[in-house]
Amino acid sequence: MGVSITEIASQVKAVNKKVQLIYAFNGSGKTRLSREFKKLLPPEAVEGDDEGQQSELAHKKILYYSAFTEDLFYWDNDLANDAEHKLKIHQNSFTKWVFEERGQDRNIVSIFQHYTNEKLTPNFSADFSEVTFSFERGNNEQERNVKISKGEESNFVWSVFFSLIREMVSELNIPDVADRSTNVFNNIEYVFIDDPVSSLDENHLIELAVDLSELIKLNAPSVKFIIATHNPLFFNVLDNELGSDDKTTGYKAKHFKKYRLDKNEDGTSVLEEQPEDSSFSYHLYLKSELEKSIESGQLSKYHFNYLRNILEKTTIFLGYKRWGELLPQTDDGKTNPYEARMMNLRSHSKFSGEEVKELDADETRVLKRLIRHLDKIYKPDLKDAPQA
Secondary structure (H helix, E strand, O other): OOEOHHHHHHHHHHOOOOEEEEEEOOOOOHHHHHHHHHHOOOOOOOOOOOOOOOOHHHHOOEEEEOHHHHOOEEEEOOOOOOOOOEEEEOOOHHHHHHHHHOOOHHHHHHHHHHHOOOOEEEEEOOOOOEEEEEEEEEOOEEEOOOOOOHHHHHHHHHHHHHHHHHHHHHHHOOOOHHHOOOOOOOOOOEEEEEOOOOOOOHHHHHHHHHHHHHHHHHOOOOOEEEEEEOOHHHHHHHHHHHOOOEOOOOEOHHHEEEEEEEEOOOOOEEEEEOOOOOOOOHHHHHHHHHHHHHHHOOOOOHHHHHHHHHHHHHHHHHOOOOHHHHOOEOOOOOEOHHHHHHHHHHHOHHHHOOOOOOOOHHHHHHHHHHHHHHHHHHOOOOOOOOOO
16 A cells, blocks of 8 residues: 655654665656655754854754755856866755865765776865866876766766765764764764766676675664665675675674555555565566556556566677667567557657557557566577577
8 A cells, every 4th residue: 555755754753774775767756756755864962052153064963965956056057158077066064074174075086086096186266166177188188177977977977975974973972072073963863865876887887786785884873774776786795795695894684674656546655675685677567567567457558668678688688789789580580660659659758758658559559568578588498499
């Protein structure tokens, strides 16, 4: 039975685990969940700060990373001259503390270059209101005002946030509060991370997941981490890293729980706990959903999208160039052009939004045939051929 995203947020908050990992398909309410969870932890007054002299961060119970965090950074593309590309920084309590109060700019540069390229350097303005990027070309030549890629931009924003939570863990690992260099983290109870992997290539994605896992394992205090993602690779790497004990850090897998967030057709949501002994393979989940829809007679046009998603991922894994090569083939090795065209039309977002969701008889026939064809891909004939 489904419930509201607000109720899901309360369910997550009620779980006493050091780490909760949530997989959610795009559009299932992952970002809304992070916002609703944040509402459950309003800032509180800090003792001895009646005049509001301390950093705003000292009042917060949660550190929060999401698409809204990335919105704190926006481009001034110098449209008139196309010469000075600047990433503007919308200053708030978060950026003010990181850059001005703690001087994390050098650490941010180091983290950013670790994930991208050691020759690509962020250059902050004196007041930390903007940043430009330069690239060392060799022979002491420097290309200034480089417009970085979307993936590099995501890496930069993550580097800012990661420097913050890394210092948080370092400070809170000091048992005696009086010995800490700052008290701004003393009230932190949660870190909620909503998909830091947008636009990242797989190598950097894996590296980011491993680094985040290592930081979480070093997190000795009671701060709880909640990580939500739509990326199956990121989910599985975190699952592998956090789902087993670590003798070096003393981390115990019993402090870890993982879920899948699903959205029902009526708009309600379900948070389903995942088995502890296996990673979540979402292509197998999609295949299972398609088979259930055949049995219940409830196939819809969006199921063409499910099928195409499976074929695209399987194409990469098996080394084919195009997903169409996995469609049923005739004796001459060619795919049925009618089936291929139907897959293209029905699974393309441009068309899917313009059409009713019900299938006609021929669409149902083709979709059932293609779904059942998946078994030939996933369960090939492995019998050894007789020796000549």
